[in-house]
Amino acid sequence: MASDGTADDSVKLQILKDALYDEIKQHGSETRLFTQKDLLDLNIIPNNNVLLLVRVVQGLTDDKLLVGTTNHHAGLAWRWRSREEAKKYTSLPNDETVMVYSIIDEAGADGIWNRTIKNKLNMHEAVVKNCIKFLETKGYIASMKNVEHPNKKMYIKATLRPSERATGGPWFTEGELDTAFISELEGIVFEYIKTKSAYRGSHPHAGGGPASSSTSATKLPKKGTVTAATAAPDTTTTTTARGTKRSATELSTDDTSSPAPTRSSHKPRAVFMPMPAGYKHYPTVAEIAKFIHDTGITNNTTLGEADIQQLVDVLTYDGLIESVRVGRRRGYRVTRAMKQDTVPFHKRQKEREAGVGLDQPLVAGAEPLSNGLTEAPCGRCPVFELCEEGGPVSPSNCVYFLKWLDLEDLPAAVAPNVALPT
């Protein structure tokens, strides 16, 4: 009788359990917390019998279908877990593994450090290791990398994708900052801003232009230095690099302007020109984001406006673009428009594929300004602080200066090990 009663009771309990579980699932997602009152209000338990509820909930918890938690506001509460998940729990061989798995489960998308697991469970390291190994081979958990702590071994449930915080957002792939992706995208964004914020026109180079009439009067007396700078081979590596590139581009496109204008050519060259004051169409971040989205360059990563803003900020800090406010609109425009490269980005890209100009930065920008200091060997000298007349390194025995002055009659053996820093 008694046994029959219990059997009958367990059947009833099972029915109640299923009913309650299904009803809970109807009422919210896996993250929702149900308090005791919530459960009673579902009207599954007859007569609001608390004792019965306790038994039903206990049963469900044993089946891993409900997870008990304590909440600050509501006290004890439960949330439900899917049957597949519960099955994973129940299929685990021992309690240790269950505990480890549940801790990893709780950590969610952020993942958890294996040392934290050990400390939380207060178990022996070997045990934890075993459990983790078991779970990993089962395919329940996976190891992951967190960008904030790249050398900590972290674990996450295999079904979850690591959170933004752990992966570092769209700029990271596999825990590493994807600099190639970033610079490529920077290049595109910069090109977009450049073409949208400056006027592409031609600059006549014949005698009438201001280039000839005014420069002679306004230029600083630097004729001598210009020759000095170009005569010295290694002072401006970028210029020489540009030079090689120019010769290559002239083959493909005739109207390409070169950053260093060739005064002898009389045909107009294409240049970018700054827009008149009050121009209202400098691209905004929203527009840039839309452009990036529309082109579909980033097919597997979605970039929000905040991400683009980050990119644009970096370009601003690089001094390539600047923000302008016209009225209420905050747009961005290219700096030093006249000095910009007029060859379109995709053409440069092709060149790069062909192996030309690989040493150039992807985001070309204008040639950085220079002054007397950076041109002289001293401005970039690694031993500047030591250099003194009478010391081991002194201006009178300076190899950099000899090289700069094109006086390389120094013994050849000395030259290679003191090559100029590039």
Place this chain on the structure above:
Amino acid sequence: MLVTKPVADLCALLIDELHGELPSRIFAILLSKGRSTLPQLVQYTSMTPRQLRHGLAVLQQHNLLFYHVDPGAEFAFYEANAEHAYNLVRTGKILEMIDSSFGAPAKDVMQNLLLSGQTRISDLVAAYQEKIEQANKEAAHVEDDDDFGAEKNGVNGDSHPGKKAGPLVKSTAHLNSIICRLVEAELIDVVHAKTFESSQDILKTVEKEVMDKYFPAGVKGNKAKVEVQERIAEGLRKVRGESKSLKRKLEQNGTAAKRRKLFAGAGMSNGSHDEDMDPALDPRQVIRINYEKCLVDLRNRRLVQFATDIFGETSAYVYGVLLKLLTKDIPRCRADAAMDFGEDKEESEKDTVSVTTDQILDNLKTSVDLSLGIGKAERRQVSSVAAEKIELFPPKKKLLIEEAEVEGEASADEDEDNESSDESEYDSDYKAPTANGTNGVNGTNGAKVKFDESAAPKERRLDRPTQLRQHLLMLAESTQRFVRHCGPNEWTVDFVPLMNALREVELDSVIERTCGRQGLRLVRILRAKGKLDEKALPNVALMRKPELQQKMLEMQTAGFVHVQEVPRDLKADVKKSFFLWFCDVDRSLSRLLDTSYTTMTHCIQVLEALRQKERDVLETTKRSDVRGREKDTMRKEYYERYSRFLECERKLFAQVMRVDDLVSVLRDF
């Protein structure tokens, strides 16, 4: 000017270069030991008083020395004038500037003045007279018998190419006129007794005078203190004004331009006309070069170059004209704190010297095509309200560029609410006052543009004043604030914030050239955000952590960024401490300045080393039979070495001048 060791070295080298070793050694001693008397100098240098007097005389002649005689004292105190010694570097630049704005004859006069130091006008005139007579004689000679003269010319051709064309200064009257013009431009001023006293000494004497005269009973209370300062400033200004006495005298007769207008009317083409009208100068006056004013002009050129870098040549040309007009009456780049006390208050209202669009238009070369160098945008793409915004007051204090921008435009937002809907109305409202305003010409032009537009909105060709305005507005809109639109059609330049921006640009370019673009990025992030934790940096800069740390260390050694360690608790565990990076622009700039001085020193030292190396060649060229015709007399191999040396010398001096460009931006402008 703060005299650090690099400056002292540099000054000594410069004096050595130009005036020889003796003055240079005395100068170096004076710099290192401070003001000294002759007996002290004898002790320091172990030279004889006779040698020392020679050296001191040379220094004195070139205004490289201050002296002070206490009443009743036996010996004068000598003090080095490091500022003028440094200015020697700028000789070439100043000459070039004079050449381009006053012509070759003025340059010639200036060159002589630079070579001989302060000179009495009569001496200068005498020297020129002799030259002119000689030239005339020679010319006559050439006419007499051709072949002989030609040969002689051929001989001298290398060293005096100008001789064939006759002397640059044609007559003493011409010379007189040149000096007058330079004096009026304040590029030359008069030497007086106080010129030879250091500013501290002048301050002391003026202070004493003021105290004796107005406050014999001592100073009590804040009001009196202010008054004392005002009186001192007044006294100092009076001393300063003395050197302008010649200019004032000239102005009493009306300025050169006025005189020309009065007499000549249309006959401006005739140069000799002017010369006769310039008053003869007192031959006893001693004149010298006024470096302060020269610096103002050099600053203009630097700013024009800066504008060229940013906007291109046409806008920069416009800017140059604007600056020239604006700085005509600015005597120096930086105001002196003690001297200009009290002047500030009076001048804060009238200080805003401004130039109108018409004035600029009148001074533009007709050959310059203003339609160049600026993009074309359709009218509806341009918000004229935003463009024409007038800023009556200079920016209050130095902010970060971005912040300033936000603040500046915050107010503009409000009155721009109705912009989108009825901009054209708003626009015409706005332009109305200009049409009625003082400058009628431009006003009507503006109206005409509007008229044209309504008739044929697409086929419009902007007239010149509008084009000019476009350039000016663009300059005003720039983040560097080249120009301030301070009233309808009035323009001014706030030099202090602009020069700060330029200094920052110079620093940035050094950083970019030495530490790459990523280095620049990091520095600018720090500048914008203030102190930043090491952990926060990679996210903002989008850089890998190890690379970033390496870059930061590199820049720290270079002095561009600095780090501060903030312990989390009392134990100050390094692992737990915060590391805050920051960048102190002023510190970086002063370090940059010292680096620049050292670089200049190095250039000159390298040159000295080269001279040592090529000693034998150079000695040959000093021989009187070789000098002037090196190419013919020297062996080929020797001549090649010589010409290569000359080229190196040119390069090195050019380099020194280029570095000086940086120094002037950092220190003087």
